[in-house]
Amino acid sequence: MTAQTVIPERHTSTPTRAMSFGDLVPASASHAQTYHREIVGRNVVGTVVDYYRFVLHQPATLFVGWSKESPAVPMRLIRQFFPDDAVEAKDVILGTHSPAQPSQPLHLEGLGAGTYLLEVGRDLGGFSNYRIHLSARVGMPQVPATADVMERADVITGHLNGLREFAGAMNAGPQSSRFYRFTLTQSVTFKAVATPLRGGVTLTLHREDTSGAGNNSIERLKLSTQPGTQIQTIEHRMLLPGTYYLQVRNPARSGTSAYRLSLEANPLAEGRIRVILHEIRAIQQFDPRVPFTNWHQADFVGTVRIDDRRFDFGPFTDSDVVRDQTFTHFVNPNRRFLAVHVDINDDDKTGHDRADIAPEWGEQGISFIYDTLKHEIVGTRGFKERYDANNIIQIQGTGGDWTRDRPLNAASYATALIFSVQYTPLTRVLSTDPF
Numbered sequence: 001m002t003a004q005t006v007i008p009e010r011h012t013s014t015p016t017r018a019m020s021f022g023d024l025v026p027a028s029a030s031h032a033q034t035y036h037r038e039i040v041g042r043n044v045v046g047t048v049v050d051y052y053r054f055v056l057h058q059p060a061t062l063f064v065g066w067s068k069e070s071p072a073v074p075m076r077l078i079r080q081f082f083p084d085d086a087v088e089a090k091d092v093i094l095g096t097h098s099p100a101q102p103s104q105p106l107h108l109e110g111l112g113a114g115t116y117l118l119e120v121g122r123d124l125g126g127f128s129n130y131r132i133h134l135s136a137r138v139g140m141p142q143v144p145a146t147a148d149v150m151e152r153a154d155v156i157t158g159h160l161n162g163l164r165e166f167a168g169a170m171n172a173g174p175q176s177s178r179f180y181r182f183t184l185t186q187s188v189t190f191k192a193v194a195t196p197l198r199g200g201v202t203l204t205l206h207r208e209d210t211s212g213a214g215n216n217s218i219e220r221l222k223l224s225t226q227p228g229t230q231i232q233t234i235e236h237r238m239l240l241p242g243t244y245y246l247q248v249r250n251p252a253r254s255g256t257s258a259y260r261l262s263l264e265a266n267p268l269a270e271g272r273i274r275v276i277l278h279e280i281r282a283i284q285q286f287d288p289r290v291p292f293t294n295w296h297q298a299d300f301v302g303t304v305r306i307d308d309r310r311f312d313f314g315p316f317t318d319s320d321v322v323r324d325q326t327f328t329h330f331v332n333p334n335r336r337f338l339a340v341h342v343d344i345n346d347d348d349k350t351g352h353d354r355a356d357i358a359p360e361w362g363e364q365g366i367s368f369i370y371d372t373l374k375h376e377i378v379g380t381r382g383f384k385e386r387y388d389a390n391n392i393i394q395i396q397g398t399g400g401d402w403t404r405d406r407p408l409n410a411a412s413y414a415t416a417l418i419f420s421v422q423y424t425p426l427t428r429v430l431s432t433d434p435f
Contacts, residue, residue, distance in 0.1 A: 015080060015087060015117055018051035025113075027057040029138045037134040038067070041120060052118045059112050059165040060136040065105035067131040072103040075132070078117040079162040087119065090186050090267035094158030095119070109141045110156070112163025112262065140167040140260060143178045150206070150218070150245050153179035160184060160265040168248060169198075169258040176250040180263070183243050187333040188265040189425060190236040192246055199257030200228025201248050205236070207373075208243040218245070221373075228252070238268065238425040240336050240373050268333040269429045271372065274422040275304055275327045275340055278392065282320040283414035284399050286346045286353060298413075300355065302344035307331055315347035330431035338423075341367045341381075344415060355415035356397030358382030364397060364412060370421050377421055392420045 024035055041050055056062075066072055076095030078087055093116075094106050120130065143166055147154040156164060160182045168178045194201050203224040209217045224232040228251040250257040286298035300322050301314030306329040316322045331338060343365035344355040354364045359382070366382035375389040387393050399414035 013049060015051050018053040018117055020053040023057060024054040025056045025058050025060050025136050025138055029058055031139045034135055034137045039132040041130045050120045055115050056111060056113050058138050059110055059140050060138050061109045061141055062111050063107050063135045065133055067133055070131040073130045074103045074121040075106060076119040077106050078119055080117060092159060093161045108158050110164045110166045112165050114162055140165045143168040145175060147178050148175045150179050153181035153245055156180055156182040160263060161267060164263045166261045169256060170250040171256050172250050172252050172254050178248045180246045184239055184241050187238055187240050187268040190239045191264045192234045193262045194232040194248055195260045196229055197258040199255055200251055201232055201257050201259045202228050202251050203232045203234050204247040205234050206245040238372060241334055266427055268425045268427055270426050271331045271333040272424045272426055273306060273329050273331060273338055275306055277325040277419050279418040280322040280344060281416045283416055286413050299347040300344060301347040305341040307338050333425055336371060336373050338370045340370060341365060354412045356399050356412045357395060357415050357417040358397050359395050370423060372423055389421055392418060394418045
């Protein structure tokens with residue numbers, strides 16, 4: 001189709017004032033049809049960037065470059081998660097405004113249906129006029145047959161931010177898989193959906209583990225469990241920054257399979273971690289008193305540390321059982337491991353006796369690491385077990401564990417603790433807690 005020229009009005013320097021040229025790909029577009037636009041920009045004095053808004057009603061491959069007479073102005077393709085003036089790093093799909101990197105054309109395959117912003121900056125020489133060419137080819141690109149092993153995976157360009165859609169076909173036998181490689185620079189919620197068009201498929205999500213010194217390994221995260229002839233889905237409420245491989249496989253021993261694949265990622269703003277002490281219960285008798293009184297109960301007081309935040313609770317006077325204490329902290333969503341420590345005492349007028357909640361000899365309090373990727377709790381001090389984060393954990397000390405730095409007139413008493421941890425990735429900031 002012939003190109004249509006867009007000449008922006010003034011004052012397009014914020015997303016809310018973006019020049020909109022409507023549908024770049026209409027809903028009625030035919031497969032493989034190509035649509036073009038030309039943007040003739042005339043920046044006003046003092047304008048740092050211009051914004052242009054356009055809509056894809058169908059998945060398409062997008063190319064954005066410059067006309068011959070135009071300077072190579074810096075550009076970024078943006079998916080705004082919320083319609084406000086702020087454009088953050090998490091909104092950018094591809095491109096840069098860094099002076100240290102030369103301006104490059106933008107080329108993205110399988111860009112999903114949605115609304116996008118094109119951000120155009122000044123070139124380094126201060127040139128204020130530009131002419132940009134956009135073209136969108138309708139349809140989901142086919143992953144090449146050579147992408148049958150991880151080393152030859154089809155690389156998805158740009159940040160996986162928003163919706164990307166692809167298509168593919170596979171034989172059975174040696175070439176029964178297709179691999180898609182994508183890189184995340186931020187934590188996201190993730191969803192992959194494969195719709196069989198012929199035969200059946202299964203999905204497997206892998207993560208490249210680069211923690212080893214030069215010994216990268218592949219960690220399998222999730223496998224779709226539906227029968228291969230049904231729609232396959234993998235959902236992960238939080239994927240951390242890193243490199244991932246999505247494997248689409250033909251599970252049949254013969255024949256071919258064909259499929260449509262969609263990958264959707266939404267950037268996270270912060271993580272909310274909650275440590276819930278469901279019950280603290282005295283197993284041994286705290287504060288034994290003189291005869292003729294039954295006042296011998298615990299006066300629980302304690303501390304919970306979550307990452308860099310400390311919470312103090314109590315004292316709860318004369319109560320051998322304390323229930324439902326919740327402590328909430330907001331953290332950087334790009335961090336995988338969060339440290340937690342729980343310490344409980346008995347509050348006395350002359351000092352503190354220790355409430356021994358640790359099953360292992362030599363400790364009274366407990367420390368553990370919460371793994372936000374695997375949703376696991378791994379004990380590091382006081383207990384050394386590994387728990388699924390969905391479980392409620394019950395532990396109990398012996399009362400004889402306090403062997404170091406015991407103050408005068410203090411004792412250690414066996415105490416049971418029932419606790420759990422909840423971690424919720426959030427797409428909007430709910431707290432002003434510093435990262």
